[in-house]
Amino acid sequence: xxxxxxxxxxxxxxxxxxxxxxxxxxxxxxxxxxxxxxxxxxxxxxxxxxxxxxxxxxxxxxxxxxxxxxxxxxxxxxxxxxxxxxxxxxxxxxxxxxxxxxxxxxxxxxxxxxxxxxxxxxxxxxxxxxxxxxxxxxxxxxxxxxxxxxxxxxxxxxxxxxxxxxxxxxxxxxxxxxxxxxxxxxxxxxxxxxxxxxxxxxxxxxxxxxxxxxxxxxxxxxxxxxxxxxxxxxxxxxxxxxxxxxxxxxxxxxxxxxxxxxxxxxxxxxxxxxxxxxxxxxxxxxxxxxxxxxxxxxxxxxxxxxxxxxxxxxxxxxxxxxxxxxxxxxxxxxxxxxxxxxxxxxxxxxxxxxxxxxxxxxxxxxxxxxxxxxxxxxxxxxxxxxxxxxxxxxxxxxxxxxxxxxxxxxxxxxxxxxxxxxxxxxxxxxxxxxxxxxxxxxxxxxxxxxxxxxxxxxxxxxxxxxxxxxxxxxxxxxxxxxxxxxxxxxxxxxxxxxxxxxxxxxxxxxxxxxxxxxxxxxxxxxxxxxxxxxxxxxxxxxxxxxxxxxxxxxxxxxxxxxxxxxxxxxxxxxxxxxxxxxxxxxxxxxxxxxxxxxxxxxxxxxxxxxxxxxxxxxxxxxxxxxxxxxxxxxxxxxxxxxxxxxxxxxxxxxxxxxxxxxxxxxxxxxxxxxxxxxxxxxxxxxxxxxxxxxxxxx
Numbered sequence: 001x002x003x004x005x006x007x008x009x010x011x012x013x014x015x016x017x018x019x020x021x022x023x024x025x026x027x028x029x030x031x032x033x034x035x036x037x038x039x040x041x042x043x044x045x046x047x048x049x050x051x052x053x054x055x056x057x058x059x060x061x062x063x064x065x066x067x068x069x070x071x072x073x074x075x076x077x078x079x080x081x082x083x084x085x086x087x088x089x090x091x092x093x094x095x096x097x098x099x100x101x102x103x104x105x106x107x108x109x110x111x112x113x114x115x116x117x118x119x120x121x122x123x124x125x126x127x128x129x130x131x132x133x134x135x136x137x138x139x140x141x142x143x144x145x146x147x148x149x150x151x152x153x154x155x156x157x158x159x160x161x162x163x164x165x166x167x168x169x170x171x172x173x174x175x176x177x178x179x180x181x182x183x184x185x186x187x188x189x190x191x192x193x194x195x196x197x198x199x200x201x202x203x204x205x206x207x208x209x210x211x212x213x214x215x216x217x218x219x220x221x222x223x224x225x226x227x228x229x230x231x232x233x234x235x236x237x238x239x240x241x242x243x244x245x246x247x248x249x250x251x252x253x254x255x256x257x258x259x260x261x262x263x264x265x266x267x268x269x270x271x272x273x274x275x276x277x278x279x280x281x282x283x284x285x286x287x288x289x290x291x292x293x294x295x296x297x298x299x300x301x302x303x304x305x306x307x308x309x310x311x312x313x314x315x316x317x318x319x320x321x322x323x324x325x326x327x328x329x330x331x332x333x334x335x336x337x338x339x340x341x342x343x344x345x346x347x348x349x350x351x352x353x354x355x356x357x358x359x360x361x362x363x364x365x366x367x368x369x370x371x372x373x374x375x376x377x378x379x380x381x382x383x384x385x386x387x388x389x390x391x392x393x394x395x396x397x398x399x400x401x402x403x404x405x406x407x408x409x410x411x412x413x414x415x416x417x418x419x420x421x422x423x424x425x426x427x428x429x430x431x432x433x434x435x436x437x438x439x440x441x442x443x444x445x446x447x448x449x450x451x452x453x454x455x456x457x458x459x460x461x462x463x464x465x466x467x468x469x470x471x472x473x474x475x476x477x478x479x480x481x482x483x484x485x486x487x488x489x490x491x492x493x494x495x496x497x498x499x500x501x502x503x504x505x506x507x508x509x510x511x512x513x514x515x516x517x518x519x520x521x522x523x524x525x526x527x528x529x530x531x532x533x534x535x536x537x538x539x540x541x542x543x544x545x546x547x548x549x550x551x552x553x554x555x556x557x558x559x560x561x562x563x564x565x566x567x568x569x570x571x572x573x574x575x576x577x578x579x580x581x582x583x584x585x586x587x588x589x590x591x592x593x594x595x596x597x598x599x600x601x602x603x604x605x606x607x608x609x610x611x612x613x614x615x616x617x618x619x620x621x622x623x624x625x626x627x628x629x630x631x632x633x634x635x636x637x638x639x640x641x642x643x644x645x646x647x648x649x650x651x652x653x654x655x656x657x658x659x660x661x662x663x664x665x666x667x668x669x670x671x672x673x674x675x676x677x678x679x680x681x682x683x684x685x686x687x688x689x690x691x692x693x694x695x696x697x698x
Contacts, residue, residue: 014522017180017535018182019186020532021177021528022175024245026173034117035193041076044073044115045119050156053068056181057520058126061499068183072184076194085106108144108146108147117150124161129157131157131209132161133163154173156176156183158571164207175201178525178526180521198242199529201237201349202581203239204350206228206235212564215565219613219616221295221616228387229296229297238350250348252265256404264356265318266281266346267314273310278308282299284350288338288340292329299580326367334366336366336367339362341396342361357399362405425449426445427449459477460678463489466478472500476490486694493555495523497543524572527575533587544596558573559575579621582624583626586599586632598693602635606642625661633665634666636668649674
């Protein structure tokens with residue numbers, strides 16, 4: 001098989017994305033990196049069938065190339081996996097489609113005498129995602145760690161694992177996630193120190209899985225770390241946690257206000273002597289909660305430093321629009337800032353921050369009213385004792401003593417904009433084609449006005465339901481080229497890249513007539529650990545290249561849903577437990593794809609009947625969509641019911657997308673597009689949105 005320039009380029013992007021996202025959770029007693037003392041490779045014993053059956057992408061993906069963990073380790077010049085043990089695992093995986101290797105027949109003492117370190121791999125795929133380290137796996141970890149003083153535990157899983165007991169026995173713990181086709185090679189580079197760990201957790205890891213059940217008893221404003229840190233839950237690893245081989249510190253932090261923006265500057269210095277370091281500076285705000293109960297803190301901004309050599313330092317600047325600190329008041333149906341202190345904390349994870357400053361608002365500030373939505377008011381749980389650290393209270397008092405005072409001119413007020421009733425399109429003289437609109441000799445309104453009702457219904461109601469597109473695509477829009485010059489537009493799915501058929505065969509002869517080699521990138525639940533929107537945009541651009549090559553116009557990208565826990569449907573296809581991260585990543589992916597097509601903004605994990613309160617919906621669950629909507633070219637309407645309401649193009653939620661969130665793209669639908677039988681004007685408005693996108697495709 002010959003690799004095209006695009007395939008080679010995207011392979012490098014997939015590799016960089018995997019390296020940039022994996023998280024070093026624990027590393028004591030210099031367990032990592034695994035580097036030989038002399039010229040010979042370091043001998044290691046690798047346990048767990050996941051080394052061969054490595055989960056690299058969603059179950060539906062068809063690989064043209066994949067690097068499992070064992071192959072990645074074998075290819076490293078710095079490591080030598082025990083050959084006999086590797087052979088046993090390969091043979092077992094070849095003859096058994098599932099199940100765990102009978103490791104009790106192995107002599108751990110003999111293996112420990114021949115190898116300098118051990119690696120234990122625990123794998124889960126999305127279809128069998130049990131987030132608990134089971135008894136057999138725990139027994140393996142215990143047996144290995146008793147024989148090997150140097151053991152690395154690798155989680156090749158869609159997300160969180162209840163692993164406190166197993167992690168406590170191992171010197172190093174790595175979250176590999178679902179890393180895409182280059183996962184084994186990327187892991188080998190990180191374990192040997194050929195690359196340094198950059199990832200930070202996008203989800204809190206409580207010590208007990210049951211804490212997720214407590215956190216998700218209701219869809220209120222307490223989600224993820226907003227719950228765990230407010231209620232003082234015991235965590236194994238906190239939100240934003242991520243280690244590296246070197247050491248970095250905040251040398252100085254400054255908080256200021258520049259007009260309508262909060263400005264946080266942080267001086268980061270590499271205090272180590274050997275390893276380069278790149279850190280993520282995270283900014284959290286604790287809002288007053290007298291009238292509107294609040295989580296302990298909320299992420300409001302972040303920035304990744306460049307790779308710093310030992311002794312090198314750099315300054316990052318994080319700007320936050322002060323109006324984004326507002327919360328929704330159901331009493332006034334308005335986003336508002338409550339009077340009081342807004343404490344600013346800065347650090348490298350949610351529970352490793354320092355109070356760096358404070359803002360003070362003398363009176364309540366009402367900013368932007370919201371159109372009424374059919375949702376119940378929020379009934380908030382009574383917060384428990386929040387997480388705190390020694391000296392935090394004193395640091396807050398000190399920060400408040402020199403707080404920056406805010407006034408009305410620091411905020412942007414937005415009036416309530418009720419959508420205007422659309423008017424019918426008016427036509428011009430003579431026939432109109434899409435190419436005429438492209439050339440500027442006619443308008444879209446004239447083109448739509450010239451269409452008969454049947455054509456409009458085909459364009460709008462049949463969008464995505466027609467045959468067409470490359471093999472494996474979900475479908476296409478109607479082919480209206482003959483009369484109107486409107487080409488069909490193809491839609492493909494794929495949480496880790498484009499889901500297309502790898503080999504397209506002739507129906508009569510059965511011979512392969514075309515091969516579609518698409519790249520498997522890290523899943524969203526791992527890529528979300530990169531804390532680097534530029535890297536996410538690079539993945540989007542790589543997918544866009546494949547869209548152009550195979551004729552895909554719209555890609556059903558990973559979901560913008562907030563990640564709530566391991567029991568969530570398709571949680572591995574969601575970015576993070578924080579809405580800001582979800583929105584930033586979704587917007588970055590859209591920007592990367594935009595040159596070649598569109599990444600469709602969508603929900604992937606709603607239950608069929610999802611119920612949420614109004615404040616929680618606006619502040620948490622819909623905020624990723626609000627952040628990504630202004631640049632989105634297309635949104636997929638969920639088939640699920642939200643608070644008993646059908647989501648449709650003419651629903652209040654769609655009006656919110658267009659009016660308050662500034663969405664100007666088109667809607668797609670798997671189910672009914674309209675709540676009511678669409679009128680001619682409804683169809684015209686939907687057609688205008690579709691054709692604006694179609695103009696970019698000709």
